[in-house]
Amino acid sequence: MKTSNFALRLQPTLLEEARALAKSEGVALNQLINVAVAEKLAVTRTMEFFQRYTRDANVARALEILNKAGAGNPPMEGDELPESWISREVVAPPKPRAKSSTRSKSPS
Numbered sequence: 001m002k003t004s005n006f007a008l009r010l011q012p013t014l015l016e017e018a019r020a021l022a023k024s025e026g027v028a029l030n031q032l033i034n035v036a037v038a039e040k041l042a043v044t045r046t047m048e049f050f051q052r053y054t055r056d057a058n059v060a061r062a063l064e065i066l067n068k069a070g071a072g073n074p075p076m077e078g079d080e081l082p083e084s085w086i087s088r089e090v091v092a093p094p095k096p097r098a099k100s101s102t103r104s105k106s107p108s
Helices: 012-025 029-054 059-068
Strands: none
Touching: 012 029
16 A cells, blocks of 8 residues: 655644544554544545435435335234344433533634
């Protein structure tokens, strides 16, 4: 794999947190940053894909089709959910933390 160097300037607090996260995950800071950039690219490409392929979508028609799916057909043998899925406790995602108003905002 060919690599290249790039001088990356990070805010000191961001660098400190990134180093701590890399250490806790047992990876080098460079690896953490590579993975973070790859994840961001993947998310962006996925969003662009769906925007491109849903641009002319007829949402009302799609919902109409989905509402008809299986209508009047009882579940067939084998369609049951695994018992382990049914007994799972549903846990709500954590609530976002409120932003502290005491921090000074740095210019972007």
